[in-house]
Amino acid sequence: xxxxxxxxxxxxxxxxxxxxxxxxxxxxxxxxxxxxxxxxxxxxxxxxxxxxxxxxxxxxxxxxxxxxxxxxxxxxxxxxxxxxxxxxxxxxxxxxxxxxxxxxxxxxxxxxxxx
Amino acid sequence: xxxxxxxxxxxxxxxxxxxxxxxxxxxxxxxxxxxxxxxxxxxxxxxxxxxxxxxxxxxxxxxxxxxxxxxxxxxxxxxxxxxxxxxxxxxxxxxxxxxxxxxxxxxxxxxxxxx
Numbered sequence: 001x002x003x004x005x006x007x008x009x010x011x012x013x014x015x016x017x018x019x020x021x022x023x024x025x026x027x028x029x030x031x032x033x034x035x036x037x038x039x040x041x042x043x044x045x046x047x048x049x050x051x052x053x054x055x056x057x058x059x060x061x062x063x064x065x066x067x068x069x070x071x072x073x074x075x076x077x078x079x080x081x082x083x084x085x086x087x088x089x090x091x092x093x094x095x096x097x098x099x100x101x102x103x104x105x106x107x108x109x110x111x112x113x114x115x
Numbered sequence: 116x117x118x119x120x121x122x123x124x125x126x127x128x129x130x131x132x133x134x135x136x137x138x139x140x141x142x143x144x145x146x147x148x149x150x151x152x153x154x155x156x157x158x159x160x161x162x163x164x165x166x167x168x169x170x171x172x173x174x175x176x177x178x179x180x181x182x183x184x185x186x187x188x189x190x191x192x193x194x195x196x197x198x199x200x201x202x203x204x205x206x207x208x209x210x211x212x213x214x215x216x217x218x219x220x221x222x223x224x225x226x227x228x229x230x
Contacts (some may be wrong), residue, residue, distance in 0.1 A: 004157075035218055043204055045158070045221035052216065091157050102171055103148070103219060105157030 002027050004094050006106035013082045014114050020067070021077040021109045023092030029053075031097035034075040036066065039089040039108070048090075051075055082113045117141065119222035121207050127228045133195035136225045140189070140209030146170075147184055148219060149192050150206040158206055164190065197229045 003026040013019035025034065034051040051059045051066045059066045067076040079086055092106045120139040128134050140147050145166050150158035161180065162172040167187040175182065179198070184190040194201055204226050208219040 033216065037221075043224045043226070045206065045208070047218045047220065050216070050218060093157075102160050102163055103158075105159075107155075107157050 002029075002094065002096055002104045004092050004104050004106035006092055006109050008109045009107075010110045010112070012112050012114055013079075015084060016081055018078060018080045019082055019111065021079070021090050021092075021111065023075045023077065023106060025073050025075060025092075025094045027073075027094060027096045029096035029098050033095040034066070034068070035093040035095065035103070036064070036075075036077045037091045037093060038086075039091060041088070045091070049077070079111075084113050084115060087111060087113045119207055119209055119220055121205075121222035121225055123225055124223060125226050125228075127230065128197055129230050130199055131196040133193065134197055134227065135194075136192045136205050136207075136227075138190045138192070138207030138222060140207070141220055144209035144211050144220075145187070146210045146212065146219075147190050148206075148208040148210075149182055149190070150208065152204045152206055152224070154203070161192070194227075197227075199229050202227055202229045 005024045032053045036048040038046045049059050049061045049064045049066050051068045058068050063080045065078045089108045089110050091108045093103045095103050122137050147164040149161045152158045161175045162182045163170040164184040167184050182192045204224045206224045207222045210217045210219040
């Protein structure tokens with residue numbers, strides 16, 4: 001079975017501080033992709049960062065980095081230097097190779113950046 | 116490059132009425148997804164198309180939901196008859212291919228309220 005778990009329903013962070021959003025996954029596939037999306041109150045899902053299961057280095061995109069620990073099946077998102085505009089819902093998703101390439105989403109974490 | 120377009124953005128109907136949503140993916144994207152996102156949850160895949168063929172519709176309530184993607188471009192999702200529990204945001208997404216490396220790009224969503 002494919003499963004994504006986000007255990008933090010809500011997080012608060014001070015502006016300019018770093019924050020880590022947790023994500024663990026479960027899959028029997030050896031090949032898979034891991035994705036993080038941001039969903040502001042407007043509702044549109046915005047792609048942030050991607051990590052492939054065979055990538056040895058952690059992915060980085062600007063202020064976003066993905067802390068990938070394959071043995072622990074975790075793919076935590078780290079946002080550095082938080083900004084007020086980072087306040088949103090954040091979803092972790094997995095795309096296993098052998099299951100029709102569909103995306104499996106977690107329940108999300110609501111991040112609030114405090115000025 | 117134009118993004119994924121969806122219409123309408125909002126819809127309010129009474130239970131037992133029918134409703135249809137439209138999605139136009141990014142030009143050239145072969146894969147199209149319809150998701151249902153209930154408030155406070157992550158997106159749940161309803162149906163996935165590859166060109167004009169269905170790849171996965173295992174979570175589509177086929178007694179009331181239907182979807183088509185004629186000519187492998189735009190798509191419509193229909194609910195008939197609607198129930199109160201169908202109140203949700205319906206997200207359309209597209210991706211260039213079924214490659215693990217490709218993210219999906221989301222439209223703005225249609226917010227449905229069933230009274």
